[in-house]
Amino acid sequence: MSEIQTxxxxxxxxxxxxxxxxxxxxxxxxxxxxxxxxxxxxxxVREGDExxxxxxxxxxxxxxxxxxxxxxxxxxxxxxxxxxxxxxFSRAGLDRMLKSALELAKITSEDPFGGIPxxxxxxxxxGDLDLYHEDVYSLPGTQRIxxxxxxxxxxxxxxxxxxxxxxGSFDAATGxxxxxxxxxxxxxxxxxxxSVAAIPIAQDEKGGMQRDYWFSVARSLGRLDPPxxxxxxxxxxxxxxxGARKAKTSHVPVIFDPMVxxxxxxxxxxxxxxxxxxxxxxxxxGKLGQKIAGENVTVIDDGTMPGGFGTxxxxxxxxxxxxxxxxxxxxxKSYLLNTYTAKKLGLETTANASRGLAGTPGIxxxxxxxxxxxxxxxxxxGDVKEGLYVTEFLGHGANLVTGDYSRGxxxxxxxxxxxxxxxxxxxxxxxxxxMFFHISEIANDLEFRGAVASPTIxxxxxxxxxx
Amino acid sequence: xxxxxxFFKHYGLTQADLPRYLAAALSAGGDYADLYFEYLSSxxxxxxxxxxxxxxxxxxxxxxxxxxxxxxTGYAYTDDLSPExxxxxxxxxxxxxxxxxxxxxxxxxxxxxxxxxxxxxxxVDAEITAKVELVMRVDAAARAYDPRIKEVRxxxxxxxxxxxVVTSDGTIAEDSQPLARLNASCIAKSEQQSGRGxxxxxxxxxLDFFFGEKTPEHFAKEAARQAILQLDARxxxxxxxxxxxxxxxxxxxxxxxxxxxxxxxxNRKKTSAFAGLVGRRVASEKCTVVDNGTMPWRRGxxxxxxxxxxxxxTVLIENGILKGYLSDKLxxxxxxxxxxxxxxxxSYEHIPMPRMTNTYMLPGQDDPEDIIRSVKHxxxxxxxxxxxxxxxxxxxxxxxxxAYMIEDGKITAPIKGATLIGNGPDVLTRVSxxxxxxxxxxxxxxxxxxxxxxxxxxxxxxxxxxxxxxGGTARKDSGGFMQ
Numbered sequence: 001m002s003e004i005q006t007x008x009x010x011x012x013x014x015x016x017x018x019x020x021x022x023x024x025x026x027x028x029x030x031x032x033x034x035x036x037x038x039x040x041x042x043x044x045v046r047e048g049d050e051x052x053x054x055x056x057x058x059x060x061x062x063x064x065x066x067x068x069x070x071x072x073x074x075x076x077x078x079x080x081x082x083x084x085x086x087x088x089f090s091r092a093g094l095d096r097m098l099k100s101a102l103e104l105a106k107i108t109s110e111d112p113f114g115g116i117p118x119x120x121x122x123x124x125x126x127g128d129l130d131l132y133h134e135d136v137y138s139l140p141g142t143q144r145i146x147x148x149x150x151x152x153x154x155x156x157x158x159x160x161x162x163x164x165x166x167x168g169s170f171d172a173a174t175g176x177x178x179x180x181x182x183x184x185x186x187x188x189x190x191x192x193x194x195s196v197a198a199i200p201i202a203q204d205e206k207g208g209m210q211r212d213y214w215f216s217v218a219r220s221l222g223r224l225d226p227p228x229x230x231x232x233x234x235x236x237x238x239x240x241x242x243g244a245r246k247a248k249t250s251h252v253p254v255i256f257d258p259m260v261x262x263x264x265x266x267x268x269x270x271x272x273x274x275x276x277x278x279x280x281x282x283x284x285x286g287k288l289g290q291k292i293a294g295e296n297v298t299v300i301d302d303g304t305m306p307g308g309f310g311t312x313x314x315x316x317x318x319x320x321x322x323x324x325x326x327x328x329x330x331x332x333k334s335y336l337l338n339t340y341t342a343k344k345l346g347l348e349t350t351a352n353a354s355r356g357l358a359g360t361p362g363i364x365x366x367x368x369x370x371x372x373x374x375x376x377x378x379x380x381x382g383d384v385k386e387g388l389y390v391t392e393f394l395g396h397g398a399n400l401v402t403g404d405y406s407r408g409x410x411x412x413x414x415x416x417x418x419x420x421x422x423x424x425x426x427x428x429x430x431x432x433x434x435m436f437f438h439i440s441e442i443a444n445d446l447e448f449r450g451a452v453a454s455p456t457i458x459x460x461x462x463x464x465x466x467x
Numbered sequence: 468x469x470x471x472x473x474f475f476k477h478y479g480l481t482q483a484d485l486p487r488y489l490a491a492a493l494s495a496g497g498d499y500a501d502l503y504f505e506y507l508s509s510x511x512x513x514x515x516x517x518x519x520x521x522x523x524x525x526x527x528x529x530x531x532x533x534x535x536x537x538x539x540t541g542y543a544y545t546d547d548l549s550p551e552x553x554x555x556x557x558x559x560x561x562x563x564x565x566x567x568x569x570x571x572x573x574x575x576x577x578x579x580x581x582x583x584x585x586x587x588x589x590x591v592d593a594e595i596t597a598k599v600e601l602v603m604r605v606d607a608a609a610r611a612y613d614p615r616i617k618e619v620r621x622x623x624x625x626x627x628x629x630x631x632v633v634t635s636d637g638t639i640a641e642d643s644q645p646l647a648r649l650n651a652s653c654i655a656k657s658e659q660q661s662g663r664g665x666x667x668x669x670x671x672x673x674l675d676f677f678f679g680e681k682t683p684e685h686f687a688k689e690a691a692r693q694a695i696l697q698l699d700a701r702x703x704x705x706x707x708x709x710x711x712x713x714x715x716x717x718x719x720x721x722x723x724x725x726x727x728x729x730x731x732x733x734n735r736k737k738t739s740a741f742a743g744l745v746g747r748r749v750a751s752e753k754c755t756v757v758d759n760g761t762m763p764w765r766r767g768x769x770x771x772x773x774x775x776x777x778x779x780x781t782v783l784i785e786n787g788i789l790k791g792y793l794s795d796k797l798x799x800x801x802x803x804x805x806x807x808x809x810x811x812x813x814s815y816e817h818i819p820m821p822r823m824t825n826t827y828m829l830p831g832q833d834d835p836e837d838i839i840r841s842v843k844h845x846x847x848x849x850x851x852x853x854x855x856x857x858x859x860x861x862x863x864x865x866x867x868x869x870a871y872m873i874e875d876g877k878i879t880a881p882i883k884g885a886t887l888i889g890n891g892p893d894v895l896t897r898v899s900x901x902x903x904x905x906x907x908x909x910x911x912x913x914x915x916x917x918x919x920x921x922x923x924x925x926x927x928x929x930x931x932x933x934x935x936x937x938g939g940t941a942r943k944d945s946g947g948f949m950q
Contacts, residue, residue: 056736062818063563064542066556070527085525087546093526100524107599109518166738201738201859209740211859244860246936249706279515279618281654281663358523359511395855395864397886397938401654401663402697406886406938408855408864425862427886427938429705465705465888465938 022047023188025071025089026180029098033075034182036102040076040116041182042317044355045069048175051137055148056167057156063145072357075101079110085357113343117317121339121349122185124314125321129189130307133220136172136194144170147196147227154231155200159239166199166211168231172221177312179355185318192219196227198234202242210241210422212392217449219307237391240412244422247413247466253387254428254462255380255414258445260390261454265370267432268299269452270400272326272334273363274341274352283403283433284332292332293436296373299327301336303351303366310367310451316355321366324350330437338363369453373442377456380441382417388464389414390428403432406465427465435459472641473629474504478548487550488532489571489635491557496566497534497541499796500557501634503773504530504548505815508591509626514602517610517619522595531815532557535797536564542818572637580640580770580777583763584671590625590647593674598623601683605651608687615698616691618654621683623647625674632775640775645671646766646922648910651686655694662697664868666690668909670766681909693850693869696881703870703885703939709845710887710935711838711873715906716851718925721756721826722914723854723863724891725749729783729791730809730821730916731798733858740861740892741789749789750895753831756784758793760808760824766910767825767924774810774819781807783826784895795821813919823914827926831901835929838900840876846937847871847878848887861891864938886938894932902929 026043033041047069054061071094072085082104086097139147152168172194180186197215214234216225256264268284276282284292303321305311314320317339325333335345338353338361354364381389394408410424430438443456474480485502492500506528513521530553531544541563543556590598605621625647632640650667666689668681677683712720725741733739741749750756760778762768769778774796782790794802795810798821811822839847847870854865866886872879907926914923 060539060563062540062542064818065559066542066544066816068529068544068546068816070546072525081521083521083523085523085527087527087529089547097526104522104524104595107519107595108522109520111518111520114520164737166736209738209859211738211857241860279620279654280656280661281618358525360521394857394862394888395866395886396853397864397866397884399663399884401661402883404883404940406703406866406884406940408862408886408888408938410857410862424860425888425890425936427705427864427888427936429703429885429938429940431940463705463938463940465936467707467936 022178023180023186026178027186029071029073029094030180030182032098033073033101036098037077038075038102039078042074042116043071043180044357045071045178046175046357048173050173051144052169052171053145053148054167054169055145055152056165058149060145061167070357073097073101075105076115077105079112079114080105080108081114081360082108083358113340116181116183117319117339119183122183122318123320124187125304129311129313131219131311132190132192135221136174136192138221150227151196151198151231154228155198155235158232158235161202161204161239161242162200162235163203164201166201168198169196171195179314179318181318187314187318189313194218194221194224196224196230198231200235200238202238204242208242210238210244212237212241241410241422244410244424247388247423247426247464249466250464252464253384253458253460254464255384255387255389255456255458257389257391258447258454258456260393261457262452263393265454266452267398267400268436269336269365269368271432272336274335274337274345275363276400277335278341278344281401283400287332288335290332291330293327293330294439295330296442297327297330297436297439298325298371300371301326301366301368305367308367309448310365315351316353316361319349319351319353321351336363365451367448367451369446370442370455372444372446372455374444375441377443377445380443380456380458381414381419384414384417387414388423389419398432405430405432405435428462429465430462434461472631473506474631484550485633486571488553488557489633491554492532492534492561493569493571493635494558495561495564496569497536497561497564499535499635500571501533501632501774502530503815504631506629507626509624510591510598511622511624512598512602513620513622514606515620517606519599519602529815530556532560533818534560534563538801539563540818544816571635574637575633575639576637577639578777581761583761583768583770584645586645586673588673589627589645590674591627597674601649601677604683605649605687608684609651609653609691612688612691613655613695615655615657615695616653617656620652622650632773634775638775640771642770644769645673647672647674647676649677649683649686651690653690653694655698657698660698662694664690664693664697666693667911670764670910671768672764696869700881700883702941703882704846704937704941705939707934707936709842710932710937711842711845711847712927712930713847713849714902714904714927714929716908716925717848718827718908718927719851719854719865721828721927722823722923722925723856723865724889724894725756725783726823726826727856728858728861728891729793731792731794731802731804732821734792735798735802739858744789744892745791747789748787748896749892750784750787751898752787753901754784754787754895754898755829756826757782757829758809758823758826762825765825765907765924766912766922767823769824772808772810773812776806776808776810778808778824793821793823795819811921813921817919820917822916822921823923825907825924825926827905827907828901828928830903830905830928833900833902835902835904838902838929838931839873839878841900841931842873843875845873846882847873856891862888863891864888882939888936888938894935897933898930899933900931904928
């Protein structure tokens with residue numbers, strides 16, 4: 001209910017201690033690790049606030065508001081490394097964290113490729129990357145709840161068959177990240193995020209239920225789609241699923257909408273991830289400079305795009321992010337690497353290190369996307385006599401080692417170039433090694449709803465499993 | 468509550484503080500409030516290329532305050548356990564309600580709880596060198612299995628979670644929950660093919676478990692065996708056919724097909740395909756499915772759930788008839804059903820909700836070999852990756868990672884991984900045979916719901932499903948797999 005007085009506490013929930021200088025703290029941890037005998041050290045501090053609310057059938061269902069922070073250190077003794085983390089920022093908590101990192105490093109193995117980046121590699125992009133907008137928290141509490149309510153209401157009002165709902169929601173979050181290392185690097189950035197979503201449920205005359213969703217996400221409140229728009233699309237997506245049936249087992253062209261196409265694109269990301277490549281655990285290992293997809297396929301990873309969901313001034317190891325071609329006209333141009341995997345492969349890092357609080361840095365995308373084509377999705381669908389339009393995947397059936405691909409799916413059947421009836425309880429299967437050669441169409445509808453994005457695509461040669 | 472409680476001892480929390488925090492939580496008139504104190508310490512180690520490349524340890528502690536008012540939930544948490552911060556979180560969560568302050572019950576009752584995982588030395592405190600030995604032994608055993616094993620990764624992770632739950636209706640509960648897991652993953656290569664395999668296990672056990680019951684060599688050989696097997700795998704068939712599931716981890720079928728759909732929150736909101744089906748047939752007579760949080764040492768077990776309620780064994784489906792739901796406090800109250808002790812949360816940062824513990828099907832009468840023999844043309848699936856379900860339309864998938872063709876009653880060739888897809892409310896009605904060989908998984912399951920991950924267990928005897936869609940690639944004209 002809107003009488004909830006969240007606005008009175010809105011910003012107070014941020015921990016007052018968050019104002020302490022986290023840069024100083026991170027640098028101090030590095031200094032103390034070095035004083036304790038480490039030959040190299042790195043510290044990361046994260047803090048953040050979150051707000052979320054769900055309104056269901058017009059009533060507030062949950063309201064959550066909090067802040068938290070944590071610190072992690074990674075230390076090296078020569079070529080041995082270990083890491084520890086803590087949410088306890090007391091003197092004793094930090095001492096214990098450092099002490100256990102220094103002890104733990106004694107039991108790990110000498111790894112000739114271990115270490116933090118060279119001094120010359122370190123740095124941070126200059127200028128405003130448009131990642132932080134305080135306005136995500138500018139709405140008073142009642143208005144935030146209104147956002148969620150409006151999104152849900154638009155969905156419920158859209159069609160009488162929308163009879164239930166998992167709710168409308170509004171979320172906002174801000175986060176700050178600090179990284180320091182013993183080569184003198186210290187950097188920090190803040191990012192903000194807000195989103196509005198609706199998950200309506202429709203029911204047909206036989207009682208069969210379907211749910212779907214839609215959302216808008218942005219770094220600034222001002223860029224969020226109106227809640228009514230989000231609710232209406234969610235309702236349209238849900239209604240069109242009513243009365244879904246199984247499809248016949250067949251081999252037909254399959255068109256993937258942008259959301260599911262992005263998840264196919266993620267398999268290329270996993271395939272060019274240096275960690276899988278050096279282990280030979282990727283179907284793309286050893287393919288640098290070779291054709292791995294059709295001429296029409298160009299994939300870019302760019303951590304520098306202002307306002308992007310995958311943008312940051314430096315990667316998880318303190319190296320400035322950059323733009324690179326991953327696939328150019330079907331040819332594999334670059335793996336995505338951090339310092340360690342680059343050394344293992346005898347290449348340069350691509351500044352894709354991702355750093356959690358603990359463990360060795362992993363590899364994460366910047367803004368990673370498939371270059372759009374020129375046709376509209378409607379034109380691409382219009383070219384298909386009989387085929388499948390996939391709007392949702394179920395499960396994660398991709399084997400990156402063998403390329404074997406098999407996933408549950410639902411969507412709409414294409415007949416005579418038109419979307420006809422909804423289908424469900426079907427599978428889509430193929431092999432990733434071949435699939436990217438068979439992307440026969442790429443639409444013009446690229447839009448970022450996260451760090452990984454794809455336009456609508458058509459892939460031929462897949463098996464649709466059903467009746 | 469004795470004064471040895473972890474939070475009393477280490478954070479200066481006192482019995483007198485608790486009613487004060489709860490009163491703050493109810494200061495705007497909520498119906499109910501609880502505090503969840505958590506202190507989690509964890510260790511992890513991993514081996515790659517026969518080197519211990521990563522070792523980490525960490526501490527995470529905090530307190531979550533929940534206030535319930537009607538169907539509404541307010542939640543706030545703090546990672547600073549000072550009285551000011553907890554009171555602040557309590558006052559923030561309080562604002563979900565709007566009315567005159569209420570007072571919490573006076574005095575706390577500790578419900579009698581089980582001791583399902585009494586470890587004298589929690590593995591987090593055990594010698595790190597012993598854990599290094601475990602991962603190195605995995606590496607050595609996997610490499611020794613077959614020269615075609617080219618890559619091995621081994622990892623070990625353990626944690627100890629100390630919790631204290633205090634509620635405004637006068638319950639206090641504490642628990643110390645160990646959890647350990649050892650994992651092996653392998654890549655095999657021949658000239659033509661690659662394959663991968665993984666295996667792992669553990670539970671709420673001490674470190675000695677891995678030196679006795681389930682050794683590193685056990686997991687290593689299993690992962691290596693699966694990877695080698697894939698080198699000869701044929702294309703999987705596509706379409707509907709008979710499917711036999713092997714015992715143990717294939718119980719993930721139950722978790723996806725029926726377990727989630729029977730969580731009370733979805734049924735209270737009528738968003739589940741199972742809503743309103745209590746008392747109705749949802750499975751063949753041979754199927755009885757339970758959720759049991761009281762199994763000693765199991766990964767999915769808990770002495771008390773994350774709302775302080777003792778766990779129990781709950782019958783979900785009895786001889787094919789739907790008997791009930793898995794509930795937490797909120798749904799129990801709003802639906803007028805009993806709290807089955809399934810209120811769980813990932814951490815102090817999360818709102819509890821109904822979750823599974825160990826979910827399995829009771830054994831039947833059939834001989835597993837007879838089950839295989841009864842299949843003319845189908846798939847025998849013995850290992851799975853994971854699964855997923857759409858609660859509302861009931862469609863679920865689970866991905867077979869080790870499977871074979873059955874032709875004329877005999878297991879023939881191994882097939883490539885494939886997703887199996889079905890409809891939760893009716894898949895079990897097509898279970899025509901249930902083996903007498905119930906097994907539980909080895910302790911690998913982690914379930915995700917609304918972004919919250921919790922450890923769970925699954926189990927199943929060998930069963931035959933008369934018709935299920937298999938998502939392979941084989942064309943009708945290749946290999947003759949299609950009917």
